[in-house]
Amino acid sequence: MGLLYLDLHSQPCRAVFLFARATGIPFKFQLVDLTKGQQYSDEFGKVSVMRKVPVMKDGSFILTERYEQRIMGKLVRLKTTHVTVSVPAFHPLQVQRKVCKSDHMG
Numbered sequence: 001m002g003l004l005y006l007d008l009h010s011q012p013c014r015a016v017f018l019f020a021r022a023t024g025i026p027f028k029f030q031l032v033d034l035t036k037g038q039q040y041s042d043e044f045g046k047v048s049v050m051r052k053v054p055v056m057k058d059g060s061f062i063l064t065e066r067y068e069q070r071i072m073g074k075l076v077r078l079k080t081t082h083v084t085v086s087v088p089a090f091h092p093l094q095v096q097r098k099v100c101k102s103d104h105m106g
């Protein structure tokens with residue numbers, strides 16, 4: 001199950017959170033309270049040198065990209081079997097391919 005580092009005061013975090021909830025993709029929620037400066041903690045620094053949310057962690061794989069769409073794409077790709085609503089409605093195949101390709105390119 002993916003772990004999402006989020007602060008729901010952040011718009012991109014809400015987008016990722018709502019997307020995962022709406023599609024039924026299971027994930028664990030880890031609050032990074034930006035108002036308390038938790039993004040500057042040593043613990044979060046090990047997850048993201050950028051010290052920004054949202055971040056997705058799946059096993060040893062950590063996605064700290066600048067685009068929350070990539071996190072959504074990765075969630076879909078990793079958890080397709082758990083999706084309860086139509087993923088293509090949110091995430092067309094072409095976009096999935098783009099995400100896969102950009103993942104390989106780093």
Ligand SMILES: N[C@@H](CCC(=O)N[C@@H](CS)C(=O)NCC(=O)O)C(=O)O
Binds near residue numbers: 010012065068
């Ligand atoms: N889509 C954003 C997501 C990253 C981002 O800017 N996150 C903000 C919250 S919306 C953040 O973590 N800010 C904490 C900080 O700058 O200390 C990006 O382009 O990088």
